[in-house]
Amino acid sequence: MADAVIVVALLLTAASATAAVATRDPARQALVLAVLGLLLGVVFTVLQAPDVGLSQLAVGSALTPLLIMLSVRKVRRRGKEGDK
């Protein structure tokens, strides 16, 4: 029973990882990846690794989404310029 929270966190992480792969549009995938990052932070907390959790929350909540969204914007703008 004490492990219930670990099981819940792991199941949510597995589900969000599957959703991240199944979401084919990069902008929408970035949204799922942001949630995956937070859920990984929870998994690390319940596995008693607050240091790793801090690392994951710092990277996953804002940095990775920002990098991916900037790349998406650049590629789309590139496409628009090419159409002209």
Place this chain on the structure above:
Amino acid sequence: MNGWILAATVLLTAGGGAALWGVATGPLSRRVVAQNLSTTVICPSLLLLAQGYGRTSYVDLALLLALLGPVGTLVFARLLADELTGDRPAAWGLTWTAAGVGAAVVLVLCAVTGPSRAMVKLLVIGALLISGNVVASRALSGGLRGVRDG
């Protein structure tokens, strides 16, 4: 397993599951709202877990999330502004419900902690979480109209 961890498990199952479902399916406007909701659900559960494990140092995780979670939502509000025009997500009911849950968790934990430095930290986290959540919702529902740099 104590009551705090049980509460965190329930909050995670219900809120985390709902946020995950919302972010993985449906139109873009629903997905960004769900992403914002994920911050507001996971931050209180981290606080509950810290209390349940009896480790005050775990509170730093919630502090970090309360600071950076809304920043992540602002990133999406900013860089998806073009796609969100015309389909402005407005989920104020959900936003205030989530903020209420966060405030309730923070207040209960404050009552248990008693007046001390830890309580000040909890109150700061609560204020950051709720204001961040509300501002991020505002940004999603049209606060960044007219952002056209590129």
Place this chain on the structure above:
Amino acid sequence: MSRRLRLWLLGVGGAGLAALLVAACLDVPAFGRRSHPYGERAVRASLARHTANVVSSVNFDQRAYDTLGEMSILFAAVLGCVVLLRQAGDEHRADPRPAEVALPVRRYALLVLPVALVTGLYVIAHGQLSPGGGFQGGVVAATALHLLYLGADYRALERVRPTGVFEVTDSLAACSYLVLGLAGLLAGTAFLANTLLPYGTFNTLSSGGLVPLLNAAIGMEVASAVVVLLAGFLDQAVEIEREKGS
């Protein structure tokens, strides 16, 4: 290779890998077991050197050489990004149009920016005591700076962020990690050995000997690395455009 053939290959390979992984999982020591010989020795060594956060002690003392490797990967990745994202000959810079941001969002960003910066520094400074350290705090501090882009516009960010300075800081921080390691050699012990400084009082900011210094070097390195990285991506996404007609 056709798409169909590739999917077949993936199916066969994936099934084989899955079978091997499951077989391996069944043989790994059970989850939550009692004995962790390495962990217990690491905790003892960390306590002997008065470092309260054992994870930091492993990172910056017992396995400091490994962290040097990680830092070089980080440095190389940033170098690669800077080279790949530089302005090419057929591109020019267009001034981004100023953005209109709603007042509450702008106020929030300007209010949270200093709080997030201070939190980042706090996380770095308390790395040897509570959860945290240079890697996490550096990312937080660097991300905080970009609230200026989110809450105001890109030109505001460019005014407070001279990329050149951060590139130099990045290299300086990497060098200082090496120099701190070499100091051990000069003192007659080993590279990156934690023998130079007194270990201090347990659970105070100055405890742990070399750990706080290496921690600060990594914090500086990560923070400036992330700023430089994001500068490259922001330049590409917001400013740099292809010359018309090329």
Place this chain on the structure above:
Amino acid sequence: MNVFPYLVAAWIFLTGCYGLVTSRNLIHAVGCLAVCQASTYVLLLAVGYRDNGTAPVFSDLKPGTRPLVDPVVQALALTDVVVGATVTALLLALVLQIAKRHGTVDPDELTELRG
């Protein structure tokens, strides 16, 4: 419960691999690689976990009062989370270069360009 976390790590890794192979957009592929990376963290921390253990951080804990989880695997995972993010950035920079040079981010179209 003895092997469940390991199986979750294996599942995350395999889904990430599936996404990598079937991806039609290089940015999406980089995201799938990030999912693969996540599986290694879960595996490492699961190996280091101990029932009823707590984090080996003594800022708010007296040494020797509670069982501790393994700090070595945590140190490995912690550095890799941040370094992994910069490597993701490097890959995204490569994708941007490909988009500039070839005008597409679909790996299948890239193969056709070459042949």
